[in-house]
Amino acid sequence: MxxxxxxxxxxxxxxxxxxxxxxxxxxxxxxxxxxxxxxxxxxxxxxxxxxxxxxxxxxxxxxxxxxxxxxxxxxxxxxxxxxxxxxxxxxxxxxxxxxxxxxxxxxxxxxxxxxxxxxxxxxxxxxxxxxxxxxxxxxxxxxxxxxxxxxxxxxxxxxxxxxxxxxxxxxxxxxxxxxxxxxxxxxxxxxxxxxxxxxxxxxGRAPGIVDATAAPAAAEAAAESDAERGRDAAIMADLERLLDGQRLHRDSELTLSRLARRLGLPAKRVSEAINRQTGENVSRYVNGFRVADACQAIDAGRSVTDAMLGSGFATKSNFNREFRRVTGMAPAQWAVSPRMLRPAELTPPAPPESIAGPQAT
Incomplete structure (x- = not known):
């Protein structure tokens, strides 16, 4: 046989x-x-x-x-x-x-x-x-x-x-x-x-971009100084402008390498600044912006799927995992949860007319 x-x-x-x-x-x-x-x-x-x-x-x-x-x-x-x-x-x-x-x-x-x-x-x-x-x-x-x-x-x-x-x-x-x-x-x-x-x-593959002008890796200082903390803070300010201002986090193909190119810095220098300033790695830092974006979209009445895709997540599994890590609840739970049960840093300020009474659900 x-x-x-x-x-x-x-x-x-x-x-x-x-x-x-x-x-x-x-x-x-x-x-x-x-x-x-x-x-x-x-x-x-x-x-x-x-x-x-x-x-x-x-x-x-x-x-x-x-x-x-x-x-x-x-x-x-x-x-x-x-x-x-x-x-x-x-x-x-x-x-x-x-x-x-x-x-x-x-x-x-x-x-x-x-x-x-x-x-x-x-x-x-x-x-x-x-x-x-x-x-x-x-x-x-x-x-x-x-x-x-x-x-x-x-x-x-x-x-x-x-x-x-x-x-x-x-x-x-x-x-x-x-x-x-x-x-x-x-x-x-x-x-x-x-x-x-x-x-x-x-x-999964993220499309690469040839960068012929990448800066050489920055020399690591023996100890963190006030000047270095200032440089880290400047990098974080530029990052926030890219992610929060220009909504770069909504690019589902975003990688550390591409983010560093936008800043004109070596990838290692960017990751070091994020690590020292936030205690997080790069993916968790960027996904924090994405989750906050998704939360606002859900609060505005968009579906969970639309919020996921619009905030920069490419797969549902990654979205659910990161959403729960940041907020402590699933996206569907967020959509129906009272404002008082949500993390304060992710909850947009309540409009003045809603302060006097509980949020309608």
Whole structure:
């Protein structure tokens, strides 16, 4: 009876996601490459393990380790640190080393694959220590989700290293029959997780704008001085003019990188000013303006959906999450709640004629 290997099923599912998101233009090229690498590896796994084709058994470890550096380069691109294409060529050393092991030192193949996945996963976790502000190309309406998704991808790479270690242990302990099962399920699960995480809306594409005149990163002072606090305050005043005056927060594609370009400053300098002046990261700061805008729209009689789209949120899930974080209630609850139960800083002043009595509902 004809059967389809699980890795082929995973590749078909990820192919559908890739084509759909590329047609919609919602997937950045580095993430599309990551999805493509996962799709290719699923096919290679099936041809090597399920159909037993010798040439693909040799190729399988090489194509497998390509997923890790591709994930790393996708993260660096999201952090605005993609660099020159030649820099990415250095990461070809990982698959090249595994290919060398296949040809000259077969006993070292498993250790090499484990090391590649573990090292890239750990490096990604270290690179994500700065949180949401370290991803200037991420859409701000996604809130704190982008770094969480990237951390999940990094953890999945480490899980792959653990899965490969389990394969080696099974072979050494004389339970080699488990190898195909672990590869079939462990590797397929890894590819499915990485591919699915890479396609989540939280990592959705924000159109980039080439900025040939970006200012160099400002030198960090050893300690905060009165002059620096003054500069921070000036940046915040300019930000407020952009967000509150020009309603820039209503742009659903807004990113830290684009916001910094409007200010003529490095993205890091903008995030530092917001962090020091408000104690919030950039996405939470901007989404605060959006939520306040949405609250005013709802109070003016507009529907929750119109308020969401008009205030700069692109997805309902992000809107609901940020609205509840800022106001402590869902948008629908806000629409029917008495004024006295709302946060004072988000509630517009009551008109004089309504002060004498309770608000009508």
């Amino acid at each position: 004809f059967a389809v290997p699980i890795s082929i099923v995973v590749s078909l599912a990820l192919s559908f996601v890739l084509v759909r998101m590329r047609l919609r233009g919602s997937l950045a090229p580095p993430l599309a490459v990551l999805l493509g690498a996962c799709i290719l590896q699923g096919v290679v796994n099936a041809l090597a393990q399920y159909y037993g084709l010798p040439v693909f058994r040799l190729v399988q470890p090489v194509t497998a380790v390509c997923v890790a550096p591709v994930a790393w380069l996708a993260l660096r691109s999201a952090q605005g640190r993609g660099g020159a294409p030649s820099a990415g060529l250095l990461h070809l050393l990982a698959p090249a080393f595994v290919a060398f092991c296949i040809a000259r030192a077969p006993e070292a193949i498993d250790a090499a694959v484990i090391a590649v996945f573990a090292c890239y996963g750990a490096a990604m976790l270290l690179a994500l220590r700065s949180g949401a502000d370290g991803l200037p190309e991420a859409r701000l309406d996604a809130g704190d989700w982008p770094p969480l998704v990237w951390r999940a991808i990094a953890a999945t790479l480490i899980f792959s290293a653990v899965s490969d270690a389990a394969i080696s242990l099974a072979v050494v302990s004389g339970e080699g029959w488990l190898k195909s099962w672990i590869i079939g399920f462990g590797s397929s699960l890894t590819l499915l997780l990485v591919g699915t995480l890479a396609s989540l809306p939280a990592l």
